[in-house]
Amino acid sequence: MSKCQGCGSVLQNENPNLDGFTKKIDNVLCERCFRIKNYNDYKKVIKTNNDFMPIIDNISKTDDLVVLVVDLFSIPASLNTIVDNLNNDILLVLTKRDIIPLSVYDERLIEYFDNLSNRIVDTVICSAKKNFHLDELMNKIxxxxxxxxxxxxxxxxxxxxxxxxKILYNYTKMEPMITTSLLPSTTIDAITIKISDDLTLIDTPGLLEDGNILDYVDVNVLNRIVPKKEIKAITYQLKDKQCISVDNILLIENEDVNNITLFFSNSLNIERSFKNKDKSNLVLHRVEVKEREDIVISGLGFIKVMKHGIFNIYVLPGVLVYTRKSFI
Ligand SMILES: Nc1nc2c(ncn2[C@@H]2O[C@H](COP(=O)(O)OP(=O)(O)OP(=O)(O)O)[C@@H](O)[C@H]2O)c(=O)[nH]1
Ligand SMILES: [Mg+2]
Structure with a gap:
């Protein structure tokens, strides 16, 4: 029984609709990984979290260190599903630092996670893409x-x-071999990688987040939603007769006058206009924001508001909208 080197699924040549399918069973990659790697051809797979918790349960029975990776641009609404079920020491790794504006202080980012769990032994801010702080990460591991x-x-x-x-590339003679992609559920099963005689890293499939916009858009829109470089935040003064639209996936209205700063991918079409836009495909969320809070549109980005206010946020059905303590 051999496993796909890219996603960890067991290779099989019987059912093209199941994980790990390959026409030739002695290939090292399944067909999906082969297509992602060679043609950038992504196929959405539908997964549930049923397979995730047993992995966490098994880890919690060991004494092994856990590296908890968090995307700074798309911080999950709750990390407790993971941290509360682990008895291990946790090294918190805040990644994709290259996306968050440089003007944001690292201290604020670290502070944001202060009360998450007493299992967290330390925090590293890094960017795999920009090779930022990877030596520090290795030292802490x-x-x-x-x-x-x-x-x-x-x-x-x-x-x-x-x-x-990136660790493979920087610190070993091995080729980076794990499949990565913009789409959710790229890694299907645990992948064990021996980095050196005294370090083996085990990659695991990610937990799915309910309400993430990436699950509700097609691949073309998804490609523009996910920022590829540092976000240039855009500030608007929003008056009561105006609204801000983001493609046709989000519309923001306010009943008062307020300054709002948008932290979204700069590849999206963001426009200010009068409140007469069609929003029939969107669902309304009435959101009260206090001072020093941001509005989060799960997977799409976040909005910093200047002062207390009540906003009408229209977004695609199913997408989670909530407020959180601001780190800006
Ligand atoms: N800008 C930026 N993008 C990154 C960085 N690290 C990863 N990405 C991008 O984030 C997306 C997801 O990366 P993956 O490594 O596949 O994520 P994963 O956590 O393994 O995901 P699953 O296997 O689904 O659990 C890809 O499009 C990566 O290119 C980073 O440091 N900066
Ligand atoms: Mg993965």
Whole structure:
């Protein structure tokens, strides 16, 4: 029984609709990984979280260090599903720093996670893409690991596999081999990678987040929603007769006058106009925002508001909208 080198699924040549399908059973990659790697051809797979919790349960029975990877652009509404079920020491890794404006202080980002869990032994801010702080990450992994095995866990799309590929590239003679992609559920099963005689990293499939906009748009829109470089935040003064639209996936209205700053991918079409836009495909959320809070549109980005206010947020059905303490 051999496993796909890219996603960890068991290779099989019987059912093209199931994970791990390959026409030739002695291939090292399944067909999906082969197509992602060679043609950038993504196929959405539908997964549930049923397979995720047993992995966390098994990790919690060990003494192994856990590296919890969190995407700074798309911080999940709750990390408790993961941290509360682990008895292990956790190294918190805040990745994709290259997306968040440089003007944001690292201290504020770290502070944001202060009360998450007393299992967290330390925090590293990094970017796999820009090779930022990876030496610090490796030093801390060696500092805190109690055994040779270190598990890399987190939500889907957090950047776990990209980080391990970068570690392979920087610190070993092996080729980066794990499949990565913009789409959720790229890694299907655990992938064990021996980095050195005293370090083995285990990549794991990510937890799915309910209400993430990436599950509700097609691949073309998704490609523009996911920022590829530092976000240039855009500030508007929003008056009562105006609204801001983001493609045809989000519309923001306010009953008062307020300054709002949008942290979204700059590839999206953001426009200010009068409140007569068609929003028949969108669902209304009435959101009260207090001072020093942001409005989060799960997977799409966040909005900083200048002062207390009540906003009408219209977004695609199913997408989670909530407020959180601001780190800006
Ligand atoms: N800008 C930026 N993008 C990153 C970084 N790390 C990962 N990404 C991108 O984030 C997306 C998801 O990366 P993956 O490594 O596949 O994420 P994952 O956590 O392994 O996801 P699953 O396997 O689904 O659990 C890809 O499009 C990566 O290119 C980073 O440091 N900066
Ligand atoms: Mg992965």
């Amino acid at each position: 060696f500092q805190y690991k109690k055994t040779n095995n270190v598990y890399v866990v987190g939500y889907t799309n957090a950047g776990k596999s990209t980080l391990i590929n």
